[in-house]
Amino acid sequence: MKDKIQKPKVATVWLGGCSGCHMSFLDLDERLIELADKIDLVYSPLADVKTFPNNVDITLVEGAVTNDENEEMAHTVRKHSRYVLSFGDCATTGNVTAMRNRFGNAELIDRAYRELADISNSVPNDHTLIAQLREQAIPLHHLIRVDAFLHGCPPTPDEIWFAINELLQGRIPVFNTQFLRYG
Amino acid sequence: MAVKTLTINGEQYSAQEGESILSVARQHNIPIPTLCHLEGLSTVGACRLCVVQIEGIPRLLPACTTKVEEGMVIQTANERLNKYRRMIVALLASEGNHVCAVCVANNHCELQDLAYSVGLVRVRYPYLFPNKQLDATHKDYVMDHNRCVLCTRCVRVCDEVEGAHVWDVAGRGINSEIITGLDYSWGNSQTCTECGKCVMVCPTGALFEKGVTVSEMEKKKGFLKYIITARQKKEWVSIGNE
Ligand code: SF4
Ligand code: SF4
Ligand code: SF4
Ligand code: FES
Numbered sequence: 569m570k571d572k573i574q575k576p577k578v579a580t581v582w583l584g585g586c587s588g589c590h591m592s593f594l595d596l597d598e599r600l601i602e603l604a605d606k607i608d609l610v611y612s613p614l615a616d617v618k619t620f621p622n623n624v625d626i627t628l629v630e631g632a633v634t635n636d637e638n639e640e641m642a643h644t645v646r647k648h649s650r651y652v653l654s655f656g657d658c659a660t661t662g663n664v665t666a667m668r669n670r671f672g673n674a675e676l677i678d679r680a681y682r683e684l685a686d687i688s689n690s691v692p693n694d695h696t697l698i699a700q701l702r703e704q705a706i707p708l709h710h711l712i713r714v715d716a717f718l719h720g721c722p723p724t725p726d727e728i729w730f731a732i733n734e735l736l737q738g739r740i741p742v743f744n745t746q747f748l749r750y751g
Numbered sequence: 752m753a754v755k756t757l758t759i760n761g762e763q764y765s766a767q768e769g770e771s772i773l774s775v776a777r778q779h780n781i782p783i784p785t786l787c788h789l790e791g792l793s794t795v796g797a798c799r800l801c802v803v804q805i806e807g808i809p810r811l812l813p814a815c816t817t818k819v820e821e822g823m824v825i826q827t828a829n830e831r832l833n834k835y836r837r838m839i840v841a842l843l844a845s846e847g848n849h850v851c852a853v854c855v856a857n858n859h860c861e862l863q864d865l866a867y868s869v870g871l872v873r874v875r876y877p878y879l880f881p882n883k884q885l886d887a888t889h890k891d892y893v894m895d896h897n898r899c900v901l902c903t904r905c906v907r908v909c910d911e912v913e914g915a916h917v918w919d920v921a922g923r924g925i926n927s928e929i930i931t932g933l934d935y936s937w938g939n940s941q942t943c944t945e946c947g948k949c950v951m952v953c954p955t956g957a958l959f960e961k962g963v964t965v966s967e968m969e970k971k972k973g974f975l976k977y978i979i980t981a982r983q984k985k986e987w988v989s990i991g992n993e
Binding site: 654657660661662663664666667669670704706707709710714717719721743744745748749750751 | 844848849850851852853854857858863866867870871872873874875877878880881882883966
């Protein structure tokens with residue numbers, strides 16, 4: 569029997585973002601079919617896998633680090649991935665997710681759960697069930713080492729395609745001119 | 752007026768005595784990034800983006816305020832200069848609240864363009880997330896301090912071109928802020944003529960027209976050339992849609 573050739577393992581992770589970057593990933597459209605031949609998607613909000621696996625080759629991380637769960641996940645990702653990519657403006661700059669930073673957590677939670685509540689105006693505080701907000705939402709690279717940065721809110725499918733293909737060919741994608749774009 | 756000969760990036764140029772390095776560079780299409788400088792306004796040398804390297808001078812000097820001298824040997828672009836320019840843009844980004852994705856000036860912003868031209872891939876400095884205010888009391892315009900980079904173009908255009916001097920800078924260091932009058936709200940200004948010149952020269956989304964939303968605020972600066980040439984040469988130039 570022929571040995572099965574190991575395809576590069578790719579993961580995508582969703583931290584404090586709106587999932588727009590993942591939507592842009594899906595906008596690769598027919599290129600997704602090509603991609604499916606080249607990689608193994610081992611972990612992703614788009615795949616039903618519960619725990620982040622070991623020995624991942626490439627991980628794309630969407631979103632800022634905004635709560636304790638994100639923080640833990642970011643460390644797990646770094647520990648088990650060869651290349652970590654900051655996937656979009658929230659991961660790279662904090663972006664929309666970090667707009668809350670100028671208000672304190674108490675003020676923020678009060679506004680969301682009490683002032684604007686229609687039905688029950690109680691604050692969820694069982695942090696075994698619901699992640700605890702960090703004092704500030706921060707870019708991913710302010711917490712862990714990141715190998716490359718995708719920009720834009722969200723990054724274009726072309727940029728995502730370029731990044732993945734560069735990595736599949738063993739090059740770290742460089743975005744200092746082409747694709748560099750905030751917002 | 753005496754003519755000076757100087758070398759920029761290995762090429763020889765001649766310039767008028769009293770001219771700035773930036774002015775010579777611009778005449779010969781040598782790119783030097785600028786932010787606080789704007790043709791038609793006085794020069795303040797505040798942002799330091801235009802720094803150049805001059806042989807024999809250990810410090811980097813701003814091209815907009817440094818006058819040409821005979822025999823100067825100037826570098827306008829190299830890795831050292833780009834490193835400092837990148838640091839300046841990164842510091843500007845980290846000390847305000849710049850969320851391009853929801854900004855009125857997105858895709859029409861000089862700070863964004865600078866970030867691209869210096870290759871600012873990410874900001875290493877901690878973001879300060881300052882608690883800045885927004886003043887929407889004027890009937891036509893808004894001032895959002897979150898996006899102000901303190902270039903003082905608004906202060907200068909209002910004083911030097913419109914002659915109203917509505918704006919000033921208050922505070923020091925990181926607490927510096929642009930104020931209206933003696934720190935009144937803009938809508939209560941007795942001196943604002945509602946001309947909108949400050950809005951048009953502002954390089955970012957700090958000053959904008961009411962009613963615009965994300966990416967819609969395009970600044971038109973052609974009026975400056977129109978007024979300045981009229982004043983200096985008594986000529987009315989066409990500025991098209993600039
Ligand atoms: S960068 Fe934009 S699209 Fe991506 S998660 Fe943030 S807000 Fe959403
Ligand atoms: S002013 Fe420019 S840099 Fe700042 S948020 Fe707006 S578009 Fe981005
Ligand atoms: S409001 Fe605009 S023009 Fe005025 S100092 Fe701030 S960035 Fe410059
Ligand atoms: S453009 Fe020269 S210091 Fe700002």
